[in-house]
Amino acid sequence: MTTKETQQLILDTAIELFNRYGTGRISANRIADTCHLSRGHLYYHFKKKEEIISAIYDRIAAEVKHNWGDDLKQPTVHHMLEMFDRYLALIWRYRFFYREMLTLLAMDESLKQRFSKDRHDRTMVVVLFFQALIENDVLLGPRDAKTLKNLVKASWIVSDNWINYLSVDSTARYPDCVDEGYELVIDLFRPYLSPKTLSILNRSREI
Amino acid sequence: MTTKETQQLILDTAIELFNRYGTGRISANRIADTCHLSRGHLYYHFKKKEEIISAIYDRIAAEVKHNWGDDLKQPTVHHMLEMFDRYLALIWRYRFFYREMLTLLAMDESLKQRFSKDRHDRTMVVVLFFQALIENDVLLGPRDAKTLKNLVKASWIVSDNWINYLSVDSTARYPDCVDEGYELVIDLFRPYLSPKTLSILNRSREI
Numbered sequence: 001m002t003t004k005e006t007q008q009l010i011l012d013t014a015i016e017l018f019n020r021y022g023t024g025r026i027s028a029n030r031i032a033d034t035c036h037l038s039r040g041h042l043y044y045h046f047k048k049k050e051e052i053i054s055a056i057y058d059r060i061a062a063e064v065k066h067n068w069g070d071d072l073k074q075p076t077v078h079h080m081l082e083m084f085d086r087y088l089a090l091i092w093r094y095r096f097f098y099r100e101m102l103t104l105l106a107m108d109e110s111l112k113q114r115f116s117k118d119r120h121d122r123t124m125v126v127v128l129f130f131q132a133l134i135e136n137d138v139l140l141g142p143r144d145a146k147t148l149k150n151l152v153k154a155s156w157i158v159s160d161n162w163i164n165y166l167s168v169d170s171t172a173r174y175p176d177c178v179d180e181g182y183e184l185v186i187d188l189f190r191p192y193l194s195p196k197t198l199s200i201l202n203r204s205r206e207i
Numbered sequence: 208m209t210t211k212e213t214q215q216l217i218l219d220t221a222i223e224l225f226n227r228y229g230t231g232r233i234s235a236n237r238i239a240d241t242c243h244l245s246r247g248h249l250y251y252h253f254k255k256k257e258e259i260i261s262a263i264y265d266r267i268a269a270e271v272k273h274n275w276g277d278d279l280k281q282p283t284v285h286h287m288l289e290m291f292d293r294y295l296a297l298i299w300r301y302r303f304f305y306r307e308m309l310t311l312l313a314m315d316e317s318l319k320q321r322f323s324k325d326r327h328d329r330t331m332v333v334v335l336f337f338q339a340l341i342e343n344d345v346l347l348g349p350r351d352a353k354t355l356k357n358l359v360k361a362s363w364i365v366s367d368n369w370i371n372y373l374s375v376d377s378t379a380r381y382p383d384c385v386d387e388g389y390e391l392v393i394d395l396f397r398p399y400l401s402p403k404t405l406s407i408l409n410r411s412r413e414i
Contacts, residue, residue: 099309102371116376142397150394153372158361161368164309165360169323187357190349191398 007045009035011059014052018096023053023104053097053104054111060094061118068125075132077197081186081204083129087159088181092174095163119156126152139192155185214252216242218266221259225303230260230311260304260311261318267301268325275332282339284404288393288411290336294366295388299381302370326363333359346399362392 001009013035017026028049032042046052064087071083091098105112127149133139134148142148162181166172186201193201208216220242224233235256239249253259271294278290298305312319334356340346341355349355369388373379393408400408 102306102374103310105375112375119375142394147394147397150391154361154365154391154395157368157372158364161364165364167309168312168319168326184357184361187349187354188361188395190354 003045006037006041007055010037010042010045010052011056015056015094015096018053018056019094023049023096023100028052050108050111054108056094056097057111057115060090060097061114063090064118064122068122071125071129072132075129075136075138077133077138077200080129080133080138081182081201084159084182084185085178088162088178088185089175091159091163091181092172092178095172098160099164099167101160123149123152123156126156137194138197139189140194141192151188155188158184158188210252213244213248214262217244217249217252217259218263222263222301222303225260225263226301230256230303230307235259257315257318261315263301263304264318264322267297267304268321270297271325271329275329278332278336279339282336282343282345284340284345284407287336287340287345288389288408291362291366291389291392292385295369295385295392296382298366298370298388299379299385302379305367306371306374308367330356330359330363333363344401345404346396347401348399358395362395365391365395 010031014026014031017031017034026049028042028046029039031049031052032039035042046055067083067086071079097104105115130139130148130152134141134143142151159181162184163172163177166177166180217238221233221238224238224241233256235249235253236246238256238259239246242249253262274290274293278286304311312322337346337355337359341348341350349358366388369391370379370384373384373387
């Protein structure tokens with residue numbers, strides 16, 4: 001295996017174990033054993049568990065950033081819906097991170113700063129994307145900048161915490177939890193959907 | 208001190224320490240020392256830290272339930288605004304619980320079940336309250352039951368996680384964080400506010 005392939009195997013395995021058991025119950029040694037790697041070999045790539053978590057966050061951030069340009073180039077209803085769906089599915093894939101976020105960020109100041117900066121930058125892009133949606137009559141508002149920013153923040157908080165909210169009552173299941181979260185986020189924007197957007201949305205539900 | 212006064216002192220002290228340092232860093236012994244009680248005396252009231260956390264949750268639940276009857280008797284704009292404000296201020300007072308919620312519920316199955324049932328019951332009451340607001344023309348909608356329930360859930364998730372969201376960027380400060388959370392929740396309902404409600408809201412801001 002190349003270095004890149006080995007690191008990918010380690011991260012894929014860690015994500016699966018963290019999602020299932022939580023980071024507190026999974027040691028770096030357990031990850032090495034599950035990958036059938038020696039502990040020294042894992043140590044060569046990642047000195048401690050925090051480095052694995054930090055590398056997983058890099059992957060999350062890269063996936064979020066991957067389509068940024070596209071978001072702004074295509075202010076369409078399809079792209080808006082795809083963006084909600086894509087983000088909720090990402091949270092499902094990395095659900096341990098969103099479940100333990102405050103603890104993980106408190107343990108690693110550099111991770112916290114990257115996360116905070118990425119969230120700030122991404123919020124700005126999403127606000128611009130929604131402004132473009134309003135200009136293109138996909139949405140009828142909100143035209144007030146503060147209300148729009150609050151709505152983007154609220155949809156962010158709802159997305160990040162939806163699977164956590166569900167998991168108090170029962171075990172969240174994929175893809176149902178993503179579909180339910182998607183409906184919840186759409187409903188935040190429902191009063192602003194233009195008649196044309198509503199008709200596209202209703203048609204896409206019938207499929 | 209009476210038993211009730213001693214227990215109140217223990218809980219008040221625990222809340223302050225948990226809010227400041229997190230439950231992981233605070234032992235039952237540390238709480239006893241801060242209260243100037245012997246460890247045996249604290250043990251007489253609470254056998255372990257989990258029992259203290261459980262008793263604090265009972266207090267949270269009692270505070271939330273305290274005004275339930277009122278909520279339904281007064282479907283007015285003033286009462287709606289007071290409800291948002293009251294709930295966000297409660298989350299600030301017990302912010303450690305909302306910060307560590309998933310971990311705390313995972314450690315105590317009985318607490319998790321009480322929390323889940325209370326949240327379910329309370330959601331039903333809040334939905335009824337909003338239906339009454341719609342009937343009383345405080346709100347113009349949403350008239351669709353599913354959209355209304357989703358909006359209530361979303362406002363719940365936003366309220367519960369607002370201080371957590373803020374704390375990633377900086378130290379959340381009272382009362383600013385409560386005021387900002389209040390604006391965020393109001394903005395979720397903004398498109399449904401009737402003209403009369405909007406004028407009351409604008410007047411209350413000028414004061």
